[in-house]
Amino acid sequence: MRIVIDAMGGDHAPGLIVQGALDAAAEWPDIQLVLVGDTAAIQACIQGTKPSNVTIEHADEVIGPDEEPVKAVRRKKQSSMVIAGQLVREGQADAMISAGNTGALMTTGLLVVGRMEGIERPALAQLMPTMDNIGVLAMDLGANMDAKPEQLLQYATIGSIYRKQVDGLKEPRIGLLNVGTEERKGNELTKAAYDLLEASPLNFIGNVEARDVLQRNCDVLVCDGFAGNIMLKAMEGTASTIMGTLKTEFKRSILTKLAAAIMMPGLRSLGKKMDYKEHGGALLLGVNGLVVKAHGSSDARAVKNAIRQTRSALISDVTACMAKEISGK
Amino acid sequence: MRIVIDAMGGDHAPGLIVQGALDAAAEWPDIQLVLVGDTAAIQACIQGTKPSNVTIEHADEVIGPDEEPVKAVRRKKQSSMVIAGQLVREGQADAMISAGNTGALMTTGLLVVGRMEGIERPALAQLMPTMDNIGVLAMDLGANMDAKPEQLLQYATIGSIYRKQVDGLKEPRIGLLNVGTEERKGNELTKAAYDLLEASPLNFIGNVEARDVLQRNCDVLVCDGFAGNIMLKAMEGTASTIMGTLKTEFKRSILTKLAAAIMMPGLRSLGKKMDYKEHGGALLLGVNGLVVKAHGSSDARAVKNAIRQTRSALISDVTACMAKEISGK
Numbered sequence: 001m002r003i004v005i006d007a008m009g010g011d012h013a014p015g016l017i018v019q020g021a022l023d024a025a026a027e028w029p030d031i032q033l034v035l036v037g038d039t040a041a042i043q044a045c046i047q048g049t050k051p052s053n054v055t056i057e058h059a060d061e062v063i064g065p066d067e068e069p070v071k072a073v074r075r076k077k078q079s080s081m082v083i084a085g086q087l088v089r090e091g092q093a094d095a096m097i098s099a100g101n102t103g104a105l106m107t108t109g110l111l112v113v114g115r116m117e118g119i120e121r122p123a124l125a126q127l128m129p130t131m132d133n134i135g136v137l138a139m140d141l142g143a144n145m146d147a148k149p150e151q152l153l154q155y156a157t158i159g160s161i162y163r164k165q166v167d168g169l170k171e172p173r174i175g176l177l178n179v180g181t182e183e184r185k186g187n188e189l190t191k192a193a194y195d196l197l198e199a200s201p202l203n204f205i206g207n208v209e210a211r212d213v214l215q216r217n218c219d220v221l222v223c224d225g226f227a228g229n230i231m232l233k234a235m236e237g238t239a240s241t242i243m244g245t246l247k248t249e250f251k252r253s254i255l256t257k258l259a260a261a262i263m264m265p266g267l268r269s270l271g272k273k274m275d276y277k278e279h280g281g282a283l284l285l286g287v288n289g290l291v292v293k294a295h296g297s298s299d300a301r302a303v304k305n306a307i308r309q310t311r312s313a314l315i316s317d318v319t320a321c322m323a324k325e326i327s328g329k
Numbered sequence: 330m331r332i333v334i335d336a337m338g339g340d341h342a343p344g345l346i347v348q349g350a351l352d353a354a355a356e357w358p359d360i361q362l363v364l365v366g367d368t369a370a371i372q373a374c375i376q377g378t379k380p381s382n383v384t385i386e387h388a389d390e391v392i393g394p395d396e397e398p399v400k401a402v403r404r405k406k407q408s409s410m411v412i413a414g415q416l417v418r419e420g421q422a423d424a425m426i427s428a429g430n431t432g433a434l435m436t437t438g439l440l441v442v443g444r445m446e447g448i449e450r451p452a453l454a455q456l457m458p459t460m461d462n463i464g465v466l467a468m469d470l471g472a473n474m475d476a477k478p479e480q481l482l483q484y485a486t487i488g489s490i491y492r493k494q495v496d497g498l499k500e501p502r503i504g505l506l507n508v509g510t511e512e513r514k515g516n517e518l519t520k521a522a523y524d525l526l527e528a529s530p531l532n533f534i535g536n537v538e539a540r541d542v543l544q545r546n547c548d549v550l551v552c553d554g555f556a557g558n559i560m561l562k563a564m565e566g567t568a569s570t571i572m573g574t575l576k577t578e579f580k581r582s583i584l585t586k587l588a589a590a591i592m593m594p595g596l597r598s599l600g601k602k603m604d605y606k607e608h609g610g611a612l613l614l615g616v617n618g619l620v621v622k623a624h625g626s627s628d629a630r631a632v633k634n635a636i637r638q639t640r641s642a643l644i645s646d647v648t649a650c651m652a653k654e655i656s657g658k
Contacts, residue, residue: 131570142508145516179471179558187474187555210559211566223559226516229508230539230556234563237540241460242571242599249595256595259588266578266585270571 009100020303338429349632
């Protein structure tokens with residue numbers, strides 16, 4: 001099980017990326033990690049001896065966070081991200097993880113790693129936190145801005161396989177993100193996708209609303225990349241604003257600090273639920289290999305969690321299962 | 330200043346709707362309120378003498394919350410909602426408020442009250458709460474599911490007039506809801522709308538993200554009805570889940586109840602910010618008169634707040650200003 005890490009992508013690269021990888025290498029000896037990036041810079045982040053299940057692959061270039069994705073991937077063939085993608089494409093690795101430029105990573109998935117046969121457009125999927133900790137796999141969260149109904153059906157199909165294989169859910173419930181739960185709701189896209197999903201063999205439970213996601217109203221939430229991204233950021237923004245306001249309120253006086261101390265266990269559990277760093281990365285599904293996007297501000301813990309998630313997915317052999325099911329249609 | 334109230338719409342109709350109207354009538358003697366609905370039922374909710382600035386207009390029918398909007402509005406000509414709309418259309422009232430079926434109210438606005446000249450599709454607008462209490466006017470939140478770029482420009486234009494006239498903002502900042510703040514982000518709709526907005530005389534500040542709305546990243550947030558509705562419900566769902574979890578945590582033991590007591594003022598202010606009942610109703614903008622949607626679960630306070638908001642809008646003469654600006658183009 002070989003996982004390539006783009007050691008140069010993310011706000012805290014290479015330091016905390018390498019640190020997270022080393023922590024993961026120590027915890028799971030069954031994985032081989034390949035750190036791609038500037039060898040000297042990576043070496044400098046490794047104190048002591050390099051563990052035997054970690055190797056370094058040199059890359060001369062780095063794709064910056066603000067570079068135009070398609071241009072950057074086409075031009076920077078020697079970048080850590082593109083080289084990581086090539087290792088997956090050539091079968092030298094099973095998965096890649098990057099905390100770098102999201103657009104460039106999606107482009108790397110599409111152009112370098114390559115689409116899975118039968119999938120028109122890969123989708124960015126993420127396990128969104130729910131109160132019961134089982135999560136909702138929402139996809140697409142931003143890979144494909146103008147999706148077609150057939151593509152939403154493809155997302156549902158691969159999302160369902162993912163939840164079966166990786167999370168062990170028996171008949172994952174597929175929900176279509178919409179403005180109401182009634183059948184004829186929505187825009188032209190969701191109306192057409194509704195009909196396709198209903199005619200499919202999937203366990204389609206109908207339209208679902210963004211307000212109920214945290215209560216796990218479905219197991220796979222299907223949407224176009226524009227709507228999905230808006231939903232995700234609305235939830236993130238609201239959670240972080242409320243948690244931020246609470247923190248300020250708790251710091252107001254000695255008495256409120258006392259209240260904060262009393263409430264700490266409960267708040268910590270709530271904060272953990274809402275914290276992306278706990279939930280690993282987003283996945284680009286529908287490509288020939290696992291491509292995992294860790295959050296741009298990932299610290300060592302977030303990187304380690306992304307590796308944990310990738311390892312579980314690899315153990316379940318999810319990519320091969322998807323390819324089989326999709327091409328068998 | 331005459332405001333028609335659909336006394337039969339909403340979960341708590343007619344009781345709390347009438348109560349809210351009576352409270353408003355007592356507070357603002359400069360408004361005339363017309364309660365539309367079953368006369369006997371409304372009379373039964375009025376204890377003592379009916380105030381002189383409140384009249385009752387009888388309606389035989391009621392549009393239920395689950396009725397198909399267009400059918401219901403076309404068939405139930407004697408419903409409280411349709412009669413309220415007719416009073417606005419005929420100039421016998423300046424505004425109408427309903428807590429009933431949202432789709433039916435939008436249809437009433439479009440078909441009974443009528444579109445403003447120069448507006449292709451009215452938009453549902455709502456002042457979303459922000460931490461600074463000034464709010465972001467988001468539109469469209471669900472009137473028009475498949476918007477065209479020109480329609481987004483029309484929303485921006487009327488939204489800008491609204492914030493100038495009603496809220497006294499000098500040069501309202503127009504933001505386009507998108508998946509990133511960079512210029513070429515988004516789907517085909519937002520890319521085309523971006524160009525139109527940039528070429529307009531409006532104070533367009535570019536793309537904005539859903540995560541920053543609570544920090545008032547703009548004064549008018551323009552979006553299609555599908556994306557806007559998803560954003561709104563994602564924010565509502567997240568806020569209510571977090572606040573609900575907090576309540577549970579605070580009730581856990583005697584100590585946490587003590588913490589709750591200490592934190593009460595701060596929590597109350599946060600809860601108030603997040604509570605739709607404080608923020609009046611949503612507005613259907615782009616029709617010939619003010620059409621205000623109060624939340625379905627509105628209590629007397631929510632109804633009174635919707636009347637307060639409607640009164641302010643009428644004082645500012647916003648409908649006439651919009652009609653003038655739009656037709657003058």
